Amino acid sequence: MLLDVRDLRVEFRTRDGVAYAVNGVSYGVDAGETLAVLGESGSGKSVTAQAVMGILDTPPGRITGGRILFRGRDLLTLKEEERRRIRGAGMAMIFQDALSALNPVMTVGDQLGEMFVVHRGMSRKDARARAVELMDRVRIPAAAQRVRDYPHQFSGGMRQRIMIAMALALEPALIIADEPTTALDVTVQAQVMDLLAELQREYRMALILITHDLGVVADVADRIAVMYAGRIVESAPVHDIYRAPAHPYTRGLLDSVPRLDQKGRQLYAISGLPPNLTRIPPGCSFHPRCPLARDVCRTDDPPLYGVDDGRSSACHFWRECLHDRDH
Numbered sequence: 001m002l003l004d005v006r007d008l009r010v011e012f013r014t015r016d017g018v019a020y021a022v023n024g025v026s027y028g029v030d031a032g033e034t035l036a037v038l039g040e041s042g043s044g045k046s047v048t049a050q051a052v053m054g055i056l057d058t059p060p061g062r063i064t065g066g067r068i069l070f071r072g073r074d075l076l077t078l079k080e081e082e083r084r085r086i087r088g089a090g091m092a093m094i095f096q097d098a099l100s101a102l103n104p105v106m107t108v109g110d111q112l113g114e115m116f117v118v119h120r121g122m123s124r125k126d127a128r129a130r131a132v133e134l135m136d137r138v139r140i141p142a143a144a145q146r147v148r149d150y151p152h153q154f155s156g157g158m159r160q161r162i163m164i165a166m167a168l169a170l171e172p173a174l175i176i177a178d179e180p181t182t183a184l185d186v187t188v189q190a191q192v193m194d195l196l197a198e199l200q201r202e203y204r205m206a207l208i209l210i211t212h213d214l215g216v217v218a219d220v221a222d223r224i225a226v227m228y229a230g231r232i233v234e235s236a237p238v239h240d241i242y243r244a245p246a247h248p249y250t251r252g253l254l255d256s257v258p259r260l261d262q263k264g265r266q267l268y269a270i271s272g273l274p275p276n277l278t279r280i281p282p283g284c285s286f287h288p289r290c291p292l293a294r295d296v297c298r299t300d301d302p303p304l305y306g307v308d309d310g311r312s313s314a315c316h317f318w319r320e321c322l323h324d325r326d327h
């Protein structure tokens with residue numbers, strides 16, 4: 001396994017007390033594989049990714065447990081300098097908001113070129129040529145001229161392509177894309193997503209795609225990990241999840257997506273709100289919102305039960321969920 005996150009725990013000190021943002025997350029990706037990470041706002045998707053990338057805000061954040069194995073080495077034990085090297089050439093991240101991720105006072109050509117100068121020891125001239133190639137590769141029209149432009153001179157979709165180019169520059173084995181298209185118009189979203197998926201196949205990179213959007217997941221992901229209150233509550237090959245979710249929360253997420261084959265059907269919304277992370281409910285943290293909850297759910301925290309090959313669910317009643325297709 002290329003990346004193997006085991007039992008990761010992250011806390012934040014806040015004015016309200018300790019927020020338990022990540023509570024024993026385990027997930028992994030193989031080379032060339034795409035893992036989609038789903039879950040409502042605040043479920044710990046980004047914090048987990050930041051811990052993997054080594055860019056967590058510490059303080060207020062603190063990693064209190066777990067391991068992050070990349071090519072078998074635990075990143076949490078490495079020195080910052082080694083970590084930085086891996087961040088450049090081993091893994092890269094694409095953020096939601098390119099405008100704040102890119103340097104506003106540097107041309108995109110210089111920013112892209114800098115990757116080659118710093119990490120590959122290239123001359124400025126060669127680096128500039130590579131920058132143009134990359135911009136071509138992510139289909140930015142008139143790349144040879146546009147290398148001299150600044151980030152604010154590009155549209156949102158084009159900026160996102162530049163960020164993809166930055167992430168690809170050193171041909172990392174793993175890319176983490178955190179809501180890469182959320183800030184874009186719907187039509188542009190699809191183009192950027194298609195481009196990312198195409199490049200991932202071509203470069204055979206592993207991709208962790210963090211998203212709210214179950215619509216895009218079916219087309220691009222191999223596996224899905226669903227997060228709730230800082231935990232993985234279901235993890236499965238993508239087709240299994242679409243066929244029949246094994247966790248009521250996953251079912252709620254799926255049922256709240258409009259489907260072409262079920263026009264006119266009332267859309268379902270998961271009732272209630274995600275928990276306050278300083279006061280996560282005892283037992284199953286989803287129980288206050290769960291249509292299947294019963295007494296044991298209020299007291300006993302469900303472990304991740306093995307459902308099937310490569311599939312697990314943190315629900316005491318996963319069998320029921322799996323077989324009950326209409327709530």
Ligand SMILES: Nc1ncnc2c1ncn2[C@@H]1O[C@H](COP(=O)(O)OP(=O)(O)OP(=O)(O)O)[C@@H](O)[C@H]1O
Binds near residue numbers: 014042046047048057
């Ligand atoms: N810098 C921070 N300071 C304090 N708490 C934080 C900080 N960053 C994250 N948290 C806590 O961690 C929780 C999880 O945050 P995270 O950003 O991982 O959510 P997410 O699943 O990525 O949500 P979204 O879909 O909105 O991006 C937050 O609800 C918050 O309580």
Ligand code: SF4
Binds near residue numbers: 248286288290291292
């Ligand atoms: S363990 Fe209980 S509350 Fe939690 S998801 Fe399953 S049925 Fe719902």
Ligand SMILES: [Mg+2]
Binds near residue numbers: 045046047178
């Ligand atoms: Mg996030």
